[in-house]
Amino acid sequence: MILLWLLVVVALGIPVLAFLGDGRxxxxxxxxxxxxxxxxxxxxAWEFLRHGPLTALADELRMDALSLxxxxxxxxxxxTTAWFSASYWQxxxxxxxxxxxRQRLYHAMFQSFLATMFLAxxxxxxxxxxxxxxxxxxxxxxxVSLQRSGESLEAAWKYFILCGVGLAMALFGTILxxxxxxxxxxxxAKALLWSALHQHASQLNGTVLTLAFVFVFVxxxxxxxxxxxxxxxxxxxxxxxxxxxxxxxxxxxxVALYAILRFKSLTDAASGTDFAAHLLLAFGLLSLLLAAFxxxxxxxxKRLFAYSSVEHMGLIAIAFGLGGPLAIFAGVLHMMGHSxxxxxxxxxxxxxxxxxxxxxxxxxxxxxxxxxxLGWSLLLSILAIVGMPPGSLFLSEFLIVVASIxxxxxxxxxxxxxxxxxxxxxxxxxxxxxxxEPRTPQVLVRAGGFSPIFLQLFAVLLxxxxxxxxxxxxxxxVVGILQ
Amino acid sequence: MRPFLDLFSLLSILKFLAxxxxxxxxxxxxxxxxxxxxxxxxxxxxxxxxxxAMVAVLTGDRLLWVSATLTLSLKGLLIPFLLHRLLRRLxxxxxxxxxLNVASVQLLGIVLVIFAFALAAPxxxxxxxxxxxxxxxxxxxxxxxxxxxITRRKAISEVVGFLAMDNALFFGATSATLGMPLxxxxxxxLDALIAxxxxxxxxxxxxxxxxxxxxxxxEHLRENQ
Numbered sequence: 001m002i003l004l005w006l007l008v009v010v011a012l013g014i015p016v017l018a019f020l021g022d023g024r025x026x027x028x029x030x031x032x033x034x035x036x037x038x039x040x041x042x043x044x045a046w047e048f049l050r051h052g053p054l055t056a057l058a059d060e061l062r063m064d065a066l067s068l069x070x071x072x073x074x075x076x077x078x079x080t081t082a083w084f085s086a087s088y089w090q091x092x093x094x095x096x097x098x099x100x101x102r103q104r105l106y107h108a109m110f111q112s113f114l115a116t117m118f119l120a121x122x123x124x125x126x127x128x129x130x131x132x133x134x135x136x137x138x139x140x141x142x143x144v145s146l147q148r149s150g151e152s153l154e155a156a157w158k159y160f161i162l163c164g165v166g167l168a169m170a171l172f173g174t175i176l177x178x179x180x181x182x183x184x185x186x187x188x189a190k191a192l193l194w195s196a197l198h199q200h201a202s203q204l205n206g207t208v209l210t211l212a213f214v215f216v217f218v219x220x221x222x223x224x225x226x227x228x229x230x231x232x233x234x235x236x237x238x239x240x241x242x243x244x245x246x247x248x249x250x251x252x253x254x255v256a257l258y259a260i261l262r263f264k265s266l267t268d269a270a271s272g273t274d275f276a277a278h279l280l281l282a283f284g285l286l287s288l289l290l291a292a293f294x295x296x297x298x299x300x301x302k303r304l305f306a307y308s309s310v311e312h313m314g315l316i317a318i319a320f321g322l323g324g325p326l327a328i329f330a331g332v333l334h335m336m337g338h339s340x341x342x343x344x345x346x347x348x349x350x351x352x353x354x355x356x357x358x359x360x361x362x363x364x365x366x367x368x369x370x371x372x373x374l375g376w377s378l379l380l381s382i383l384a385i386v387g388m389p390p391g392s393l394f395l396s397e398f399l400i401v402v403a404s405i406x407x408x409x410x411x412x413x414x415x416x417x418x419x420x421x422x423x424x425x426x427x428x429x430x431x432x433x434x435x436x437e438p439r440t441p442q443v444l445v446r447a448g449g450f451s452p453i454f455l456q457l458f459a460v461l462l463x464x465x466x467x468x469x470x471x472x473x474x475x476x477x478v479v480g481i482l483q
Numbered sequence: 484m485r486p487f488l489d490l491f492s493l494l495s496i497l498k499f500l501a502x503x504x505x506x507x508x509x510x511x512x513x514x515x516x517x518x519x520x521x522x523x524x525x526x527x528x529x530x531x532x533x534x535x536a537m538v539a540v541l542t543g544d545r546l547l548w549v550s551a552t553l554t555l556s557l558k559g560l561l562i563p564f565l566l567h568r569l570l571r572r573l574x575x576x577x578x579x580x581x582x583l584n585v586a587s588v589q590l591l592g593i594v595l596v597i598f599a600f601a602l603a604a605p606x607x608x609x610x611x612x613x614x615x616x617x618x619x620x621x622x623x624x625x626x627x628x629x630x631x632x633i634t635r636r637k638a639i640s641e642v643v644g645f646l647a648m649d650n651a652l653f654f655g656a657t658s659a660t661l662g663m664p665l666x667x668x669x670x671x672x673l674d675a676l677i678a679x680x681x682x683x684x685x686x687x688x689x690x691x692x693x694x695x696x697x698x699x700x701x702e703h704l705r706e707n708q
Contacts, residue, residue, distance in 0.1 A: 060666075127667030134674040138681055145685070150692045157685065161641060164678065165629065168648045171671065172625060172655065179606075179618075179660045187544075189664035208606050 002047050003056045003063055003122050006040045006071075009033070010118050013111040021107030022100040027086040030107050034082040034114070041075030044068070049470060055124070059193055062124035065477030069332060070121050070258055073339055076459070077250045078114045080452035084347045085110075085243045087448035091354050092241055095443060096147060106146060106241075113139040113247065120255050126192045129259055130167070130174050133223065136252060137163045144240040155239035159232040163222055166229065170219025173263070176212035180205045180270070194262055201269030213267040213276050216260065217283075223256035225310045226283045226317065227290040237306035238359065242350020245302060246343035249309040254335050257313065261320060265482050274323075281321030285411060287314030288418035295425035300359045301349055304429065305342070308385060311422050312338045318415065319400045322407045325479045330399035332475050333467075337384075337392035337460055344381040344456045347449065352378060352433070357442035361429055366438030375434055377453045382430045384460045386423050392463035493541055497658065500534040501620045504654055505596070508627040511647055512592050513585050520643050521566045527650050528558030535657045546665045550657065553672055558650060562679055569683055570639065573690060583634050592627050599623035621655030638689060642682050649675050 013033040020029055045068060047054055053064045063071065093103060113136055120132035137160070145156035174192075181191040184203045190196055197204070222229040237245040264276040291310035298304040312334070319331030351374055356363045368375030384391040397419065404412045467475075507527045514520050532555035539547035583591075603619035628651055632644030653671075656663045663671075 125664075125667065127663060128670060131667065131670030131674055134671075134678075138674065138677050141681060145688070148688055148692070153685070153688055153692055157638075157689065160678075160682070160685075161632075161645070164645055165632065165648070168625070168645075168652060171652050172622075175652065175656045175660060175663065176606075178656075178663055182660060187661070189666060192664060192667065205606075211602070211606065 001056060002040065002044045003054055003061045006037065006044060007061070007115070007118055007122060009040060010037050010111070010115045013037075014108050014115060017111050018104055018108035020104075022103040026103055026107050027089060030111070031079075031082045031086055033111065034078045037114070037118075038075040038079040041071050045072055045470075048474075055195075059124055059195060060128070060189070061122045062193075062195055063122055064481060065474040066258070066261070066332075066481050067121045069336065069471070069474055069478065070254060071118065073254070073336055074114070074117050074121065074251055076456075077247065077339060077343055080347075080456055081110075081243050081247055081250075081343065083452040084246075084449045087446065088243055088347070088350055088354070089241070091445055095354070095357075098146075102146065105142065109139045109142045110243070110247075113143065114251075117251050117255050121258065124193050124195055125189065126174055126177060126194055126197070126262070129262070130171055133170070133220070133256060133259060134167050136255070137167060137223070140236070140240075140244065140248060140252065143244045144236045146241060146244075147239070152239040155232075155235035159236040162229070162232040166219045166222025168219070169215045169222075170259075173212040173215030173217075173219060176208055176215065177263070177266070180208035180212065194266075197266055198269070201266050202272075204266070204270040206271035206273075209267045209270040210273075210275055213263055213279075216263045217276075217279055220256045220259045220263075221283065224253050224260065224313050224317070225287070226313070227287040227310065230287065230291070230310050233310060234303040234306040237309070237346075238300055238302040242302070242346050242353065245306070245350070246346035249306070249346065250339040250343035253309060253313050254339055257316060257320075257335075261482060264320070268483075277321045277323050279321075280317045281408070281411065284314045284317030284319075284321055285414055285418075287311065288318065289314075289414065289421075292418045292421035292425065295422060298425075299361050301353065301361050301364060301429075301433075302346070302359050304361070304426070305345055305349060305385075308345075308422065308426065309338075309342060311418065312342070312385075314418070315397065315400060315415075318411065319396075319403065320482070322400070322403050322411075323483070324403060324407055325476070326399060327403035327407065328479045328482055329475050330396045330403060332478050333392060333463065334396035334400065337396055337463060340456045340460045340463075341381060341384040341391065341393060344377070344453045344460075345385050347453045348374065348377040348381050351445065351449070355441045355443055355445045356439065361432070363439060364433045365436030366434075368434040370438045370441065371447070373447060373450055377450055377457075379430070379434055380457050381453065382426060384457060386426050387419070390464045391460045393460070395464050490541070493537060497534060497537045497541070498616075500530055500537065501617055501654075501658060504530050504534070504624055504651075505620050505627075508624040508647065508651070509589065509592060511643070512588055512627055512631050515585070517570060517637070517639055518567075520640060521563050521570065524566070524643050524646055524650075525559055525563035527647060528554065528560075528563065531650050531654055531657075532559050534654065535662075538657050538661055542661055544662055547657070547662050549665065550662065550668050553668075554653065557672060557676060558646070558653075562646060562676075565679070565683065566639070566643070569686060573686060588630065588634055592630060595626040595630060596623040599626055618655060618659040621651055621659055624651035624654060627651075638686060642679075645682075646675075646679070 048068050055062045116132045116135040120129050123129050141156050141160045145152050184200050185191040225233040267276045291307045295307045316331050316334050319327045353359050387393040387397045511523050532551050535551035599622035600619040628644050628647035
């Protein structure tokens with residue numbers, strides 16, 4: 001029941017914000033709704049603790065440990081984004097003179113993006129999962145093109161076409177899955193339910209599922225941003241508002257990977273081979289290395305961190321590709337750490353960009369002297385994203401390296417190379433941003449919106465030193481689901 | 484009660500429609516004029532609706548009639564009509580610029596069809612005998628639409644390619660698997676409609692910003708600019 005309520009509340013926000021989502025009122029409604037959604041996701045976690053996996057609507061909705069962790073993450077980041085957005089968006093409106101209609105569009109599309117994310121995670125039906133991810137693409141296309149400048153239109157068009165084609169492939173994969181499931185589970189909606197498929201996975205036709213997985217992998221992989229399908233990602237991150245970049249990196253990439261993982265567990269059981277794992281491992285390594293090298297030559301701060309998202313998604317893919325309890329645990333931990341840290345990076349960077357009125361790295365300097373609070377939030381969030389101890393990304397990266405030594409030693413040097421280059425690409429720029437000769441601010445920005453950033457960073461720190469027992473239990477459950 | 488058509492002839496009609504679908508995909512690939520592209524897309528939508536109706540008769544599944552009606556009204560009529568109106572309002576003229584000439588694109592298309600059938604062949608064993616080859620045709624139409632998308636330069640023809648891809652997928656879903664669950668199909672149709680509407684809005688913005696619907700204006704975002 002709680003699952004249904006969660007979806008209803010998050011979806012009801014869309015029409016409300018579409019009509020009332022402008023000005024001060026809009027920002028408050030946006031925050032209130034997402035606070036309610038956050039509370040509901042906590043409640044769902046409580047129910048899960050008491051009863052185990054939850055289902056609703058005749059198994060159409062289902063929440064197990066894997067979806068629960070991501071639902072909680074969605075709830076937290078949805079709330080902090082709405083919170084940060086309150087001050088950030090006000091500044092954007094004043095700077096770009098967005099009309100009331102445009103403000104409503106921003107809030108409504110943001111809410112519909114969050115709604116599709118929850119639907120994707122809570123749906124047990126692989127077809128509805130596809131519908132939700134397509135819906136997420138459509139809402140974010142409008143968010144990326146919000147400024148209606150040449151650059152943002154181009155980025156949005158590229159995003160739309162690339163991800164549209166990708167999703168079409170994923171749909172073909174889903175059709176193939178249904179096709180394989182029909183002889184076993186019969187016609188009708190039941191044949192696309194993940195739980196039913198998982199139960200009978202060993203009876204499914206392995207060849208069909210392997211082919212389906214290839215399509216799904218390429219399709220959803222476009223959304224995850226696996227190299228070489230990641231060309232939309234830096235553009236879309238750079239062109240949209242920073243809050244949008246934060247949720248694109250923090251939520252969308254994770255949920256797309258979640259879809260691949262759901263398919264992977266079916267394919268593994270049906271085909272009895274490691275094909276899916278090898279695919280994840282190969283594309284993970286490729287993404288990690290390509291993104292790390294691309295980061296070296298970026299001169300736009302948001303593109304730099306967009307590539308860093310590709311790098312981290314590659315790392316997570318490697319973790320799930322390696323398999324085994326340790327690597328899967330590390331992969332889930334890295335998903336959480338990356339989402340929290342990367343969205344705080346984009347929040348801080350968004351603030352800095354607003355003030356300098358430029359995304360060029362050479363224009364962003366001496367922030368620590370000019371704006372101590374902003375400087376600290378930049379420093380801490382970027383240190384978290386490069387994997388400095390005691391943040392949770394350090395722990396998960398360390399565990400992934402250990403798992404790679406155990407399970408596939410030849411990947412270890414490549415892994416370390418990628419991590420090293422990524423560090424080398426970000427760290428000097430961080431010093432320049434913080435300590436360089438200050439540049440006079442171009443736009444007067446009211447300070448604000450730092451509490452969500454520091455709260456998220458605190459969570460990253462906490463996960464690095466102490467994982468709550470309940471969460472650790474769920475993460476061990478995920479190992480069971482994915483193997 | 485005697486069925487008004489026996490199983491055999493129903494199946495041959497379905498197979499004929501499948502072949503027609505593939506032929507239309509090739510026609511889309513070769514067509515240079517934007518207006519004719521839209522007409523071909525409408526024909527493809529109508530073929531899709533007919534084949535869904537055939538499957539509905541074959542399987543006796545009532546829900547498939549809903550799907551067929553939806554396909555006819557949405558893909559056969561509404562979307563082509565809206566595209567047509569858009570074309571007139573935007574006053575896009577002239578031929579579609581292609582980055583390759585028609586003959587080589589067609590040859591590439593033939594290679595793709597062979598590839599699609601080779602890919603689908605090992606799967607045919609697990610199909611009900613009725614729909615042998617359908618999966619191959621759906622995959623071929625899908626790849627042809629993809630090829631069309633990447634060889635065109637105008638935003639509108641890219642969208643036609645996108646919609647043709649969608650048609651091919653629907654064809655695969657209805658003919659090879661004899662219908663996806665209705666709720667999923669409804670969701671997919673809804674997404675397609677919204678996607679189309681957003682693209683329509685996009686055309687106006689792109690035209691406003693670049694004064695053209697030519698996509699080479701959209702090539703600024705490159706690395707190392």
